Amino acid sequence: MQITTFNISLVVHGTIAENMDYTEDDSNPYAAPIAMGIYHKLDSPLDITTSTIIRRIVSNHEAYQKRNEKKEASEKKYYDSKSFVNGE
Structure with missing residues (x-):
């Protein structure tokens, strides 16, 4: 088991997650840590x-x-209307 191989002593998961369907699924990825008593759920401070x-x-x-499109149009208008003075 990778949990013992990597010496994992704590597995945590926030209350806000992209997909919480695993809790109702037979293939819960947290089943082993839950069974081992090292799984803890943390309250997520934000809903991000x-x-x-x-x-x-x-x-x-x-x-x-x-x-940037607006700036580009403004710059183009400026340069199109600009006339250069000949120094001669």
């Missing part, structure tokens, strides 16, 4: 999951793209 982080990244990326 991988999906919420991904949504935030995508949202911020879209806002970043829109901002």
Whole structure:
């Protein structure tokens, strides 16, 4: 068993997780630690999951793209209307 091989003495899991279906499934990945009495559930201080982080990244990326498109258009307009003075 890998738990004894790696000398694991404590297995923890937060109350907020991407997928909590394992608790109702026959293939519970925490079955061995639970049986050994080394499993503990911790209260998650925030409700952040991988999906919420991904949504935030995508949202911020879209806002970043829109901002840069606006800056690019403004710069193009500036340079298109700019006339150069000949120093002669």
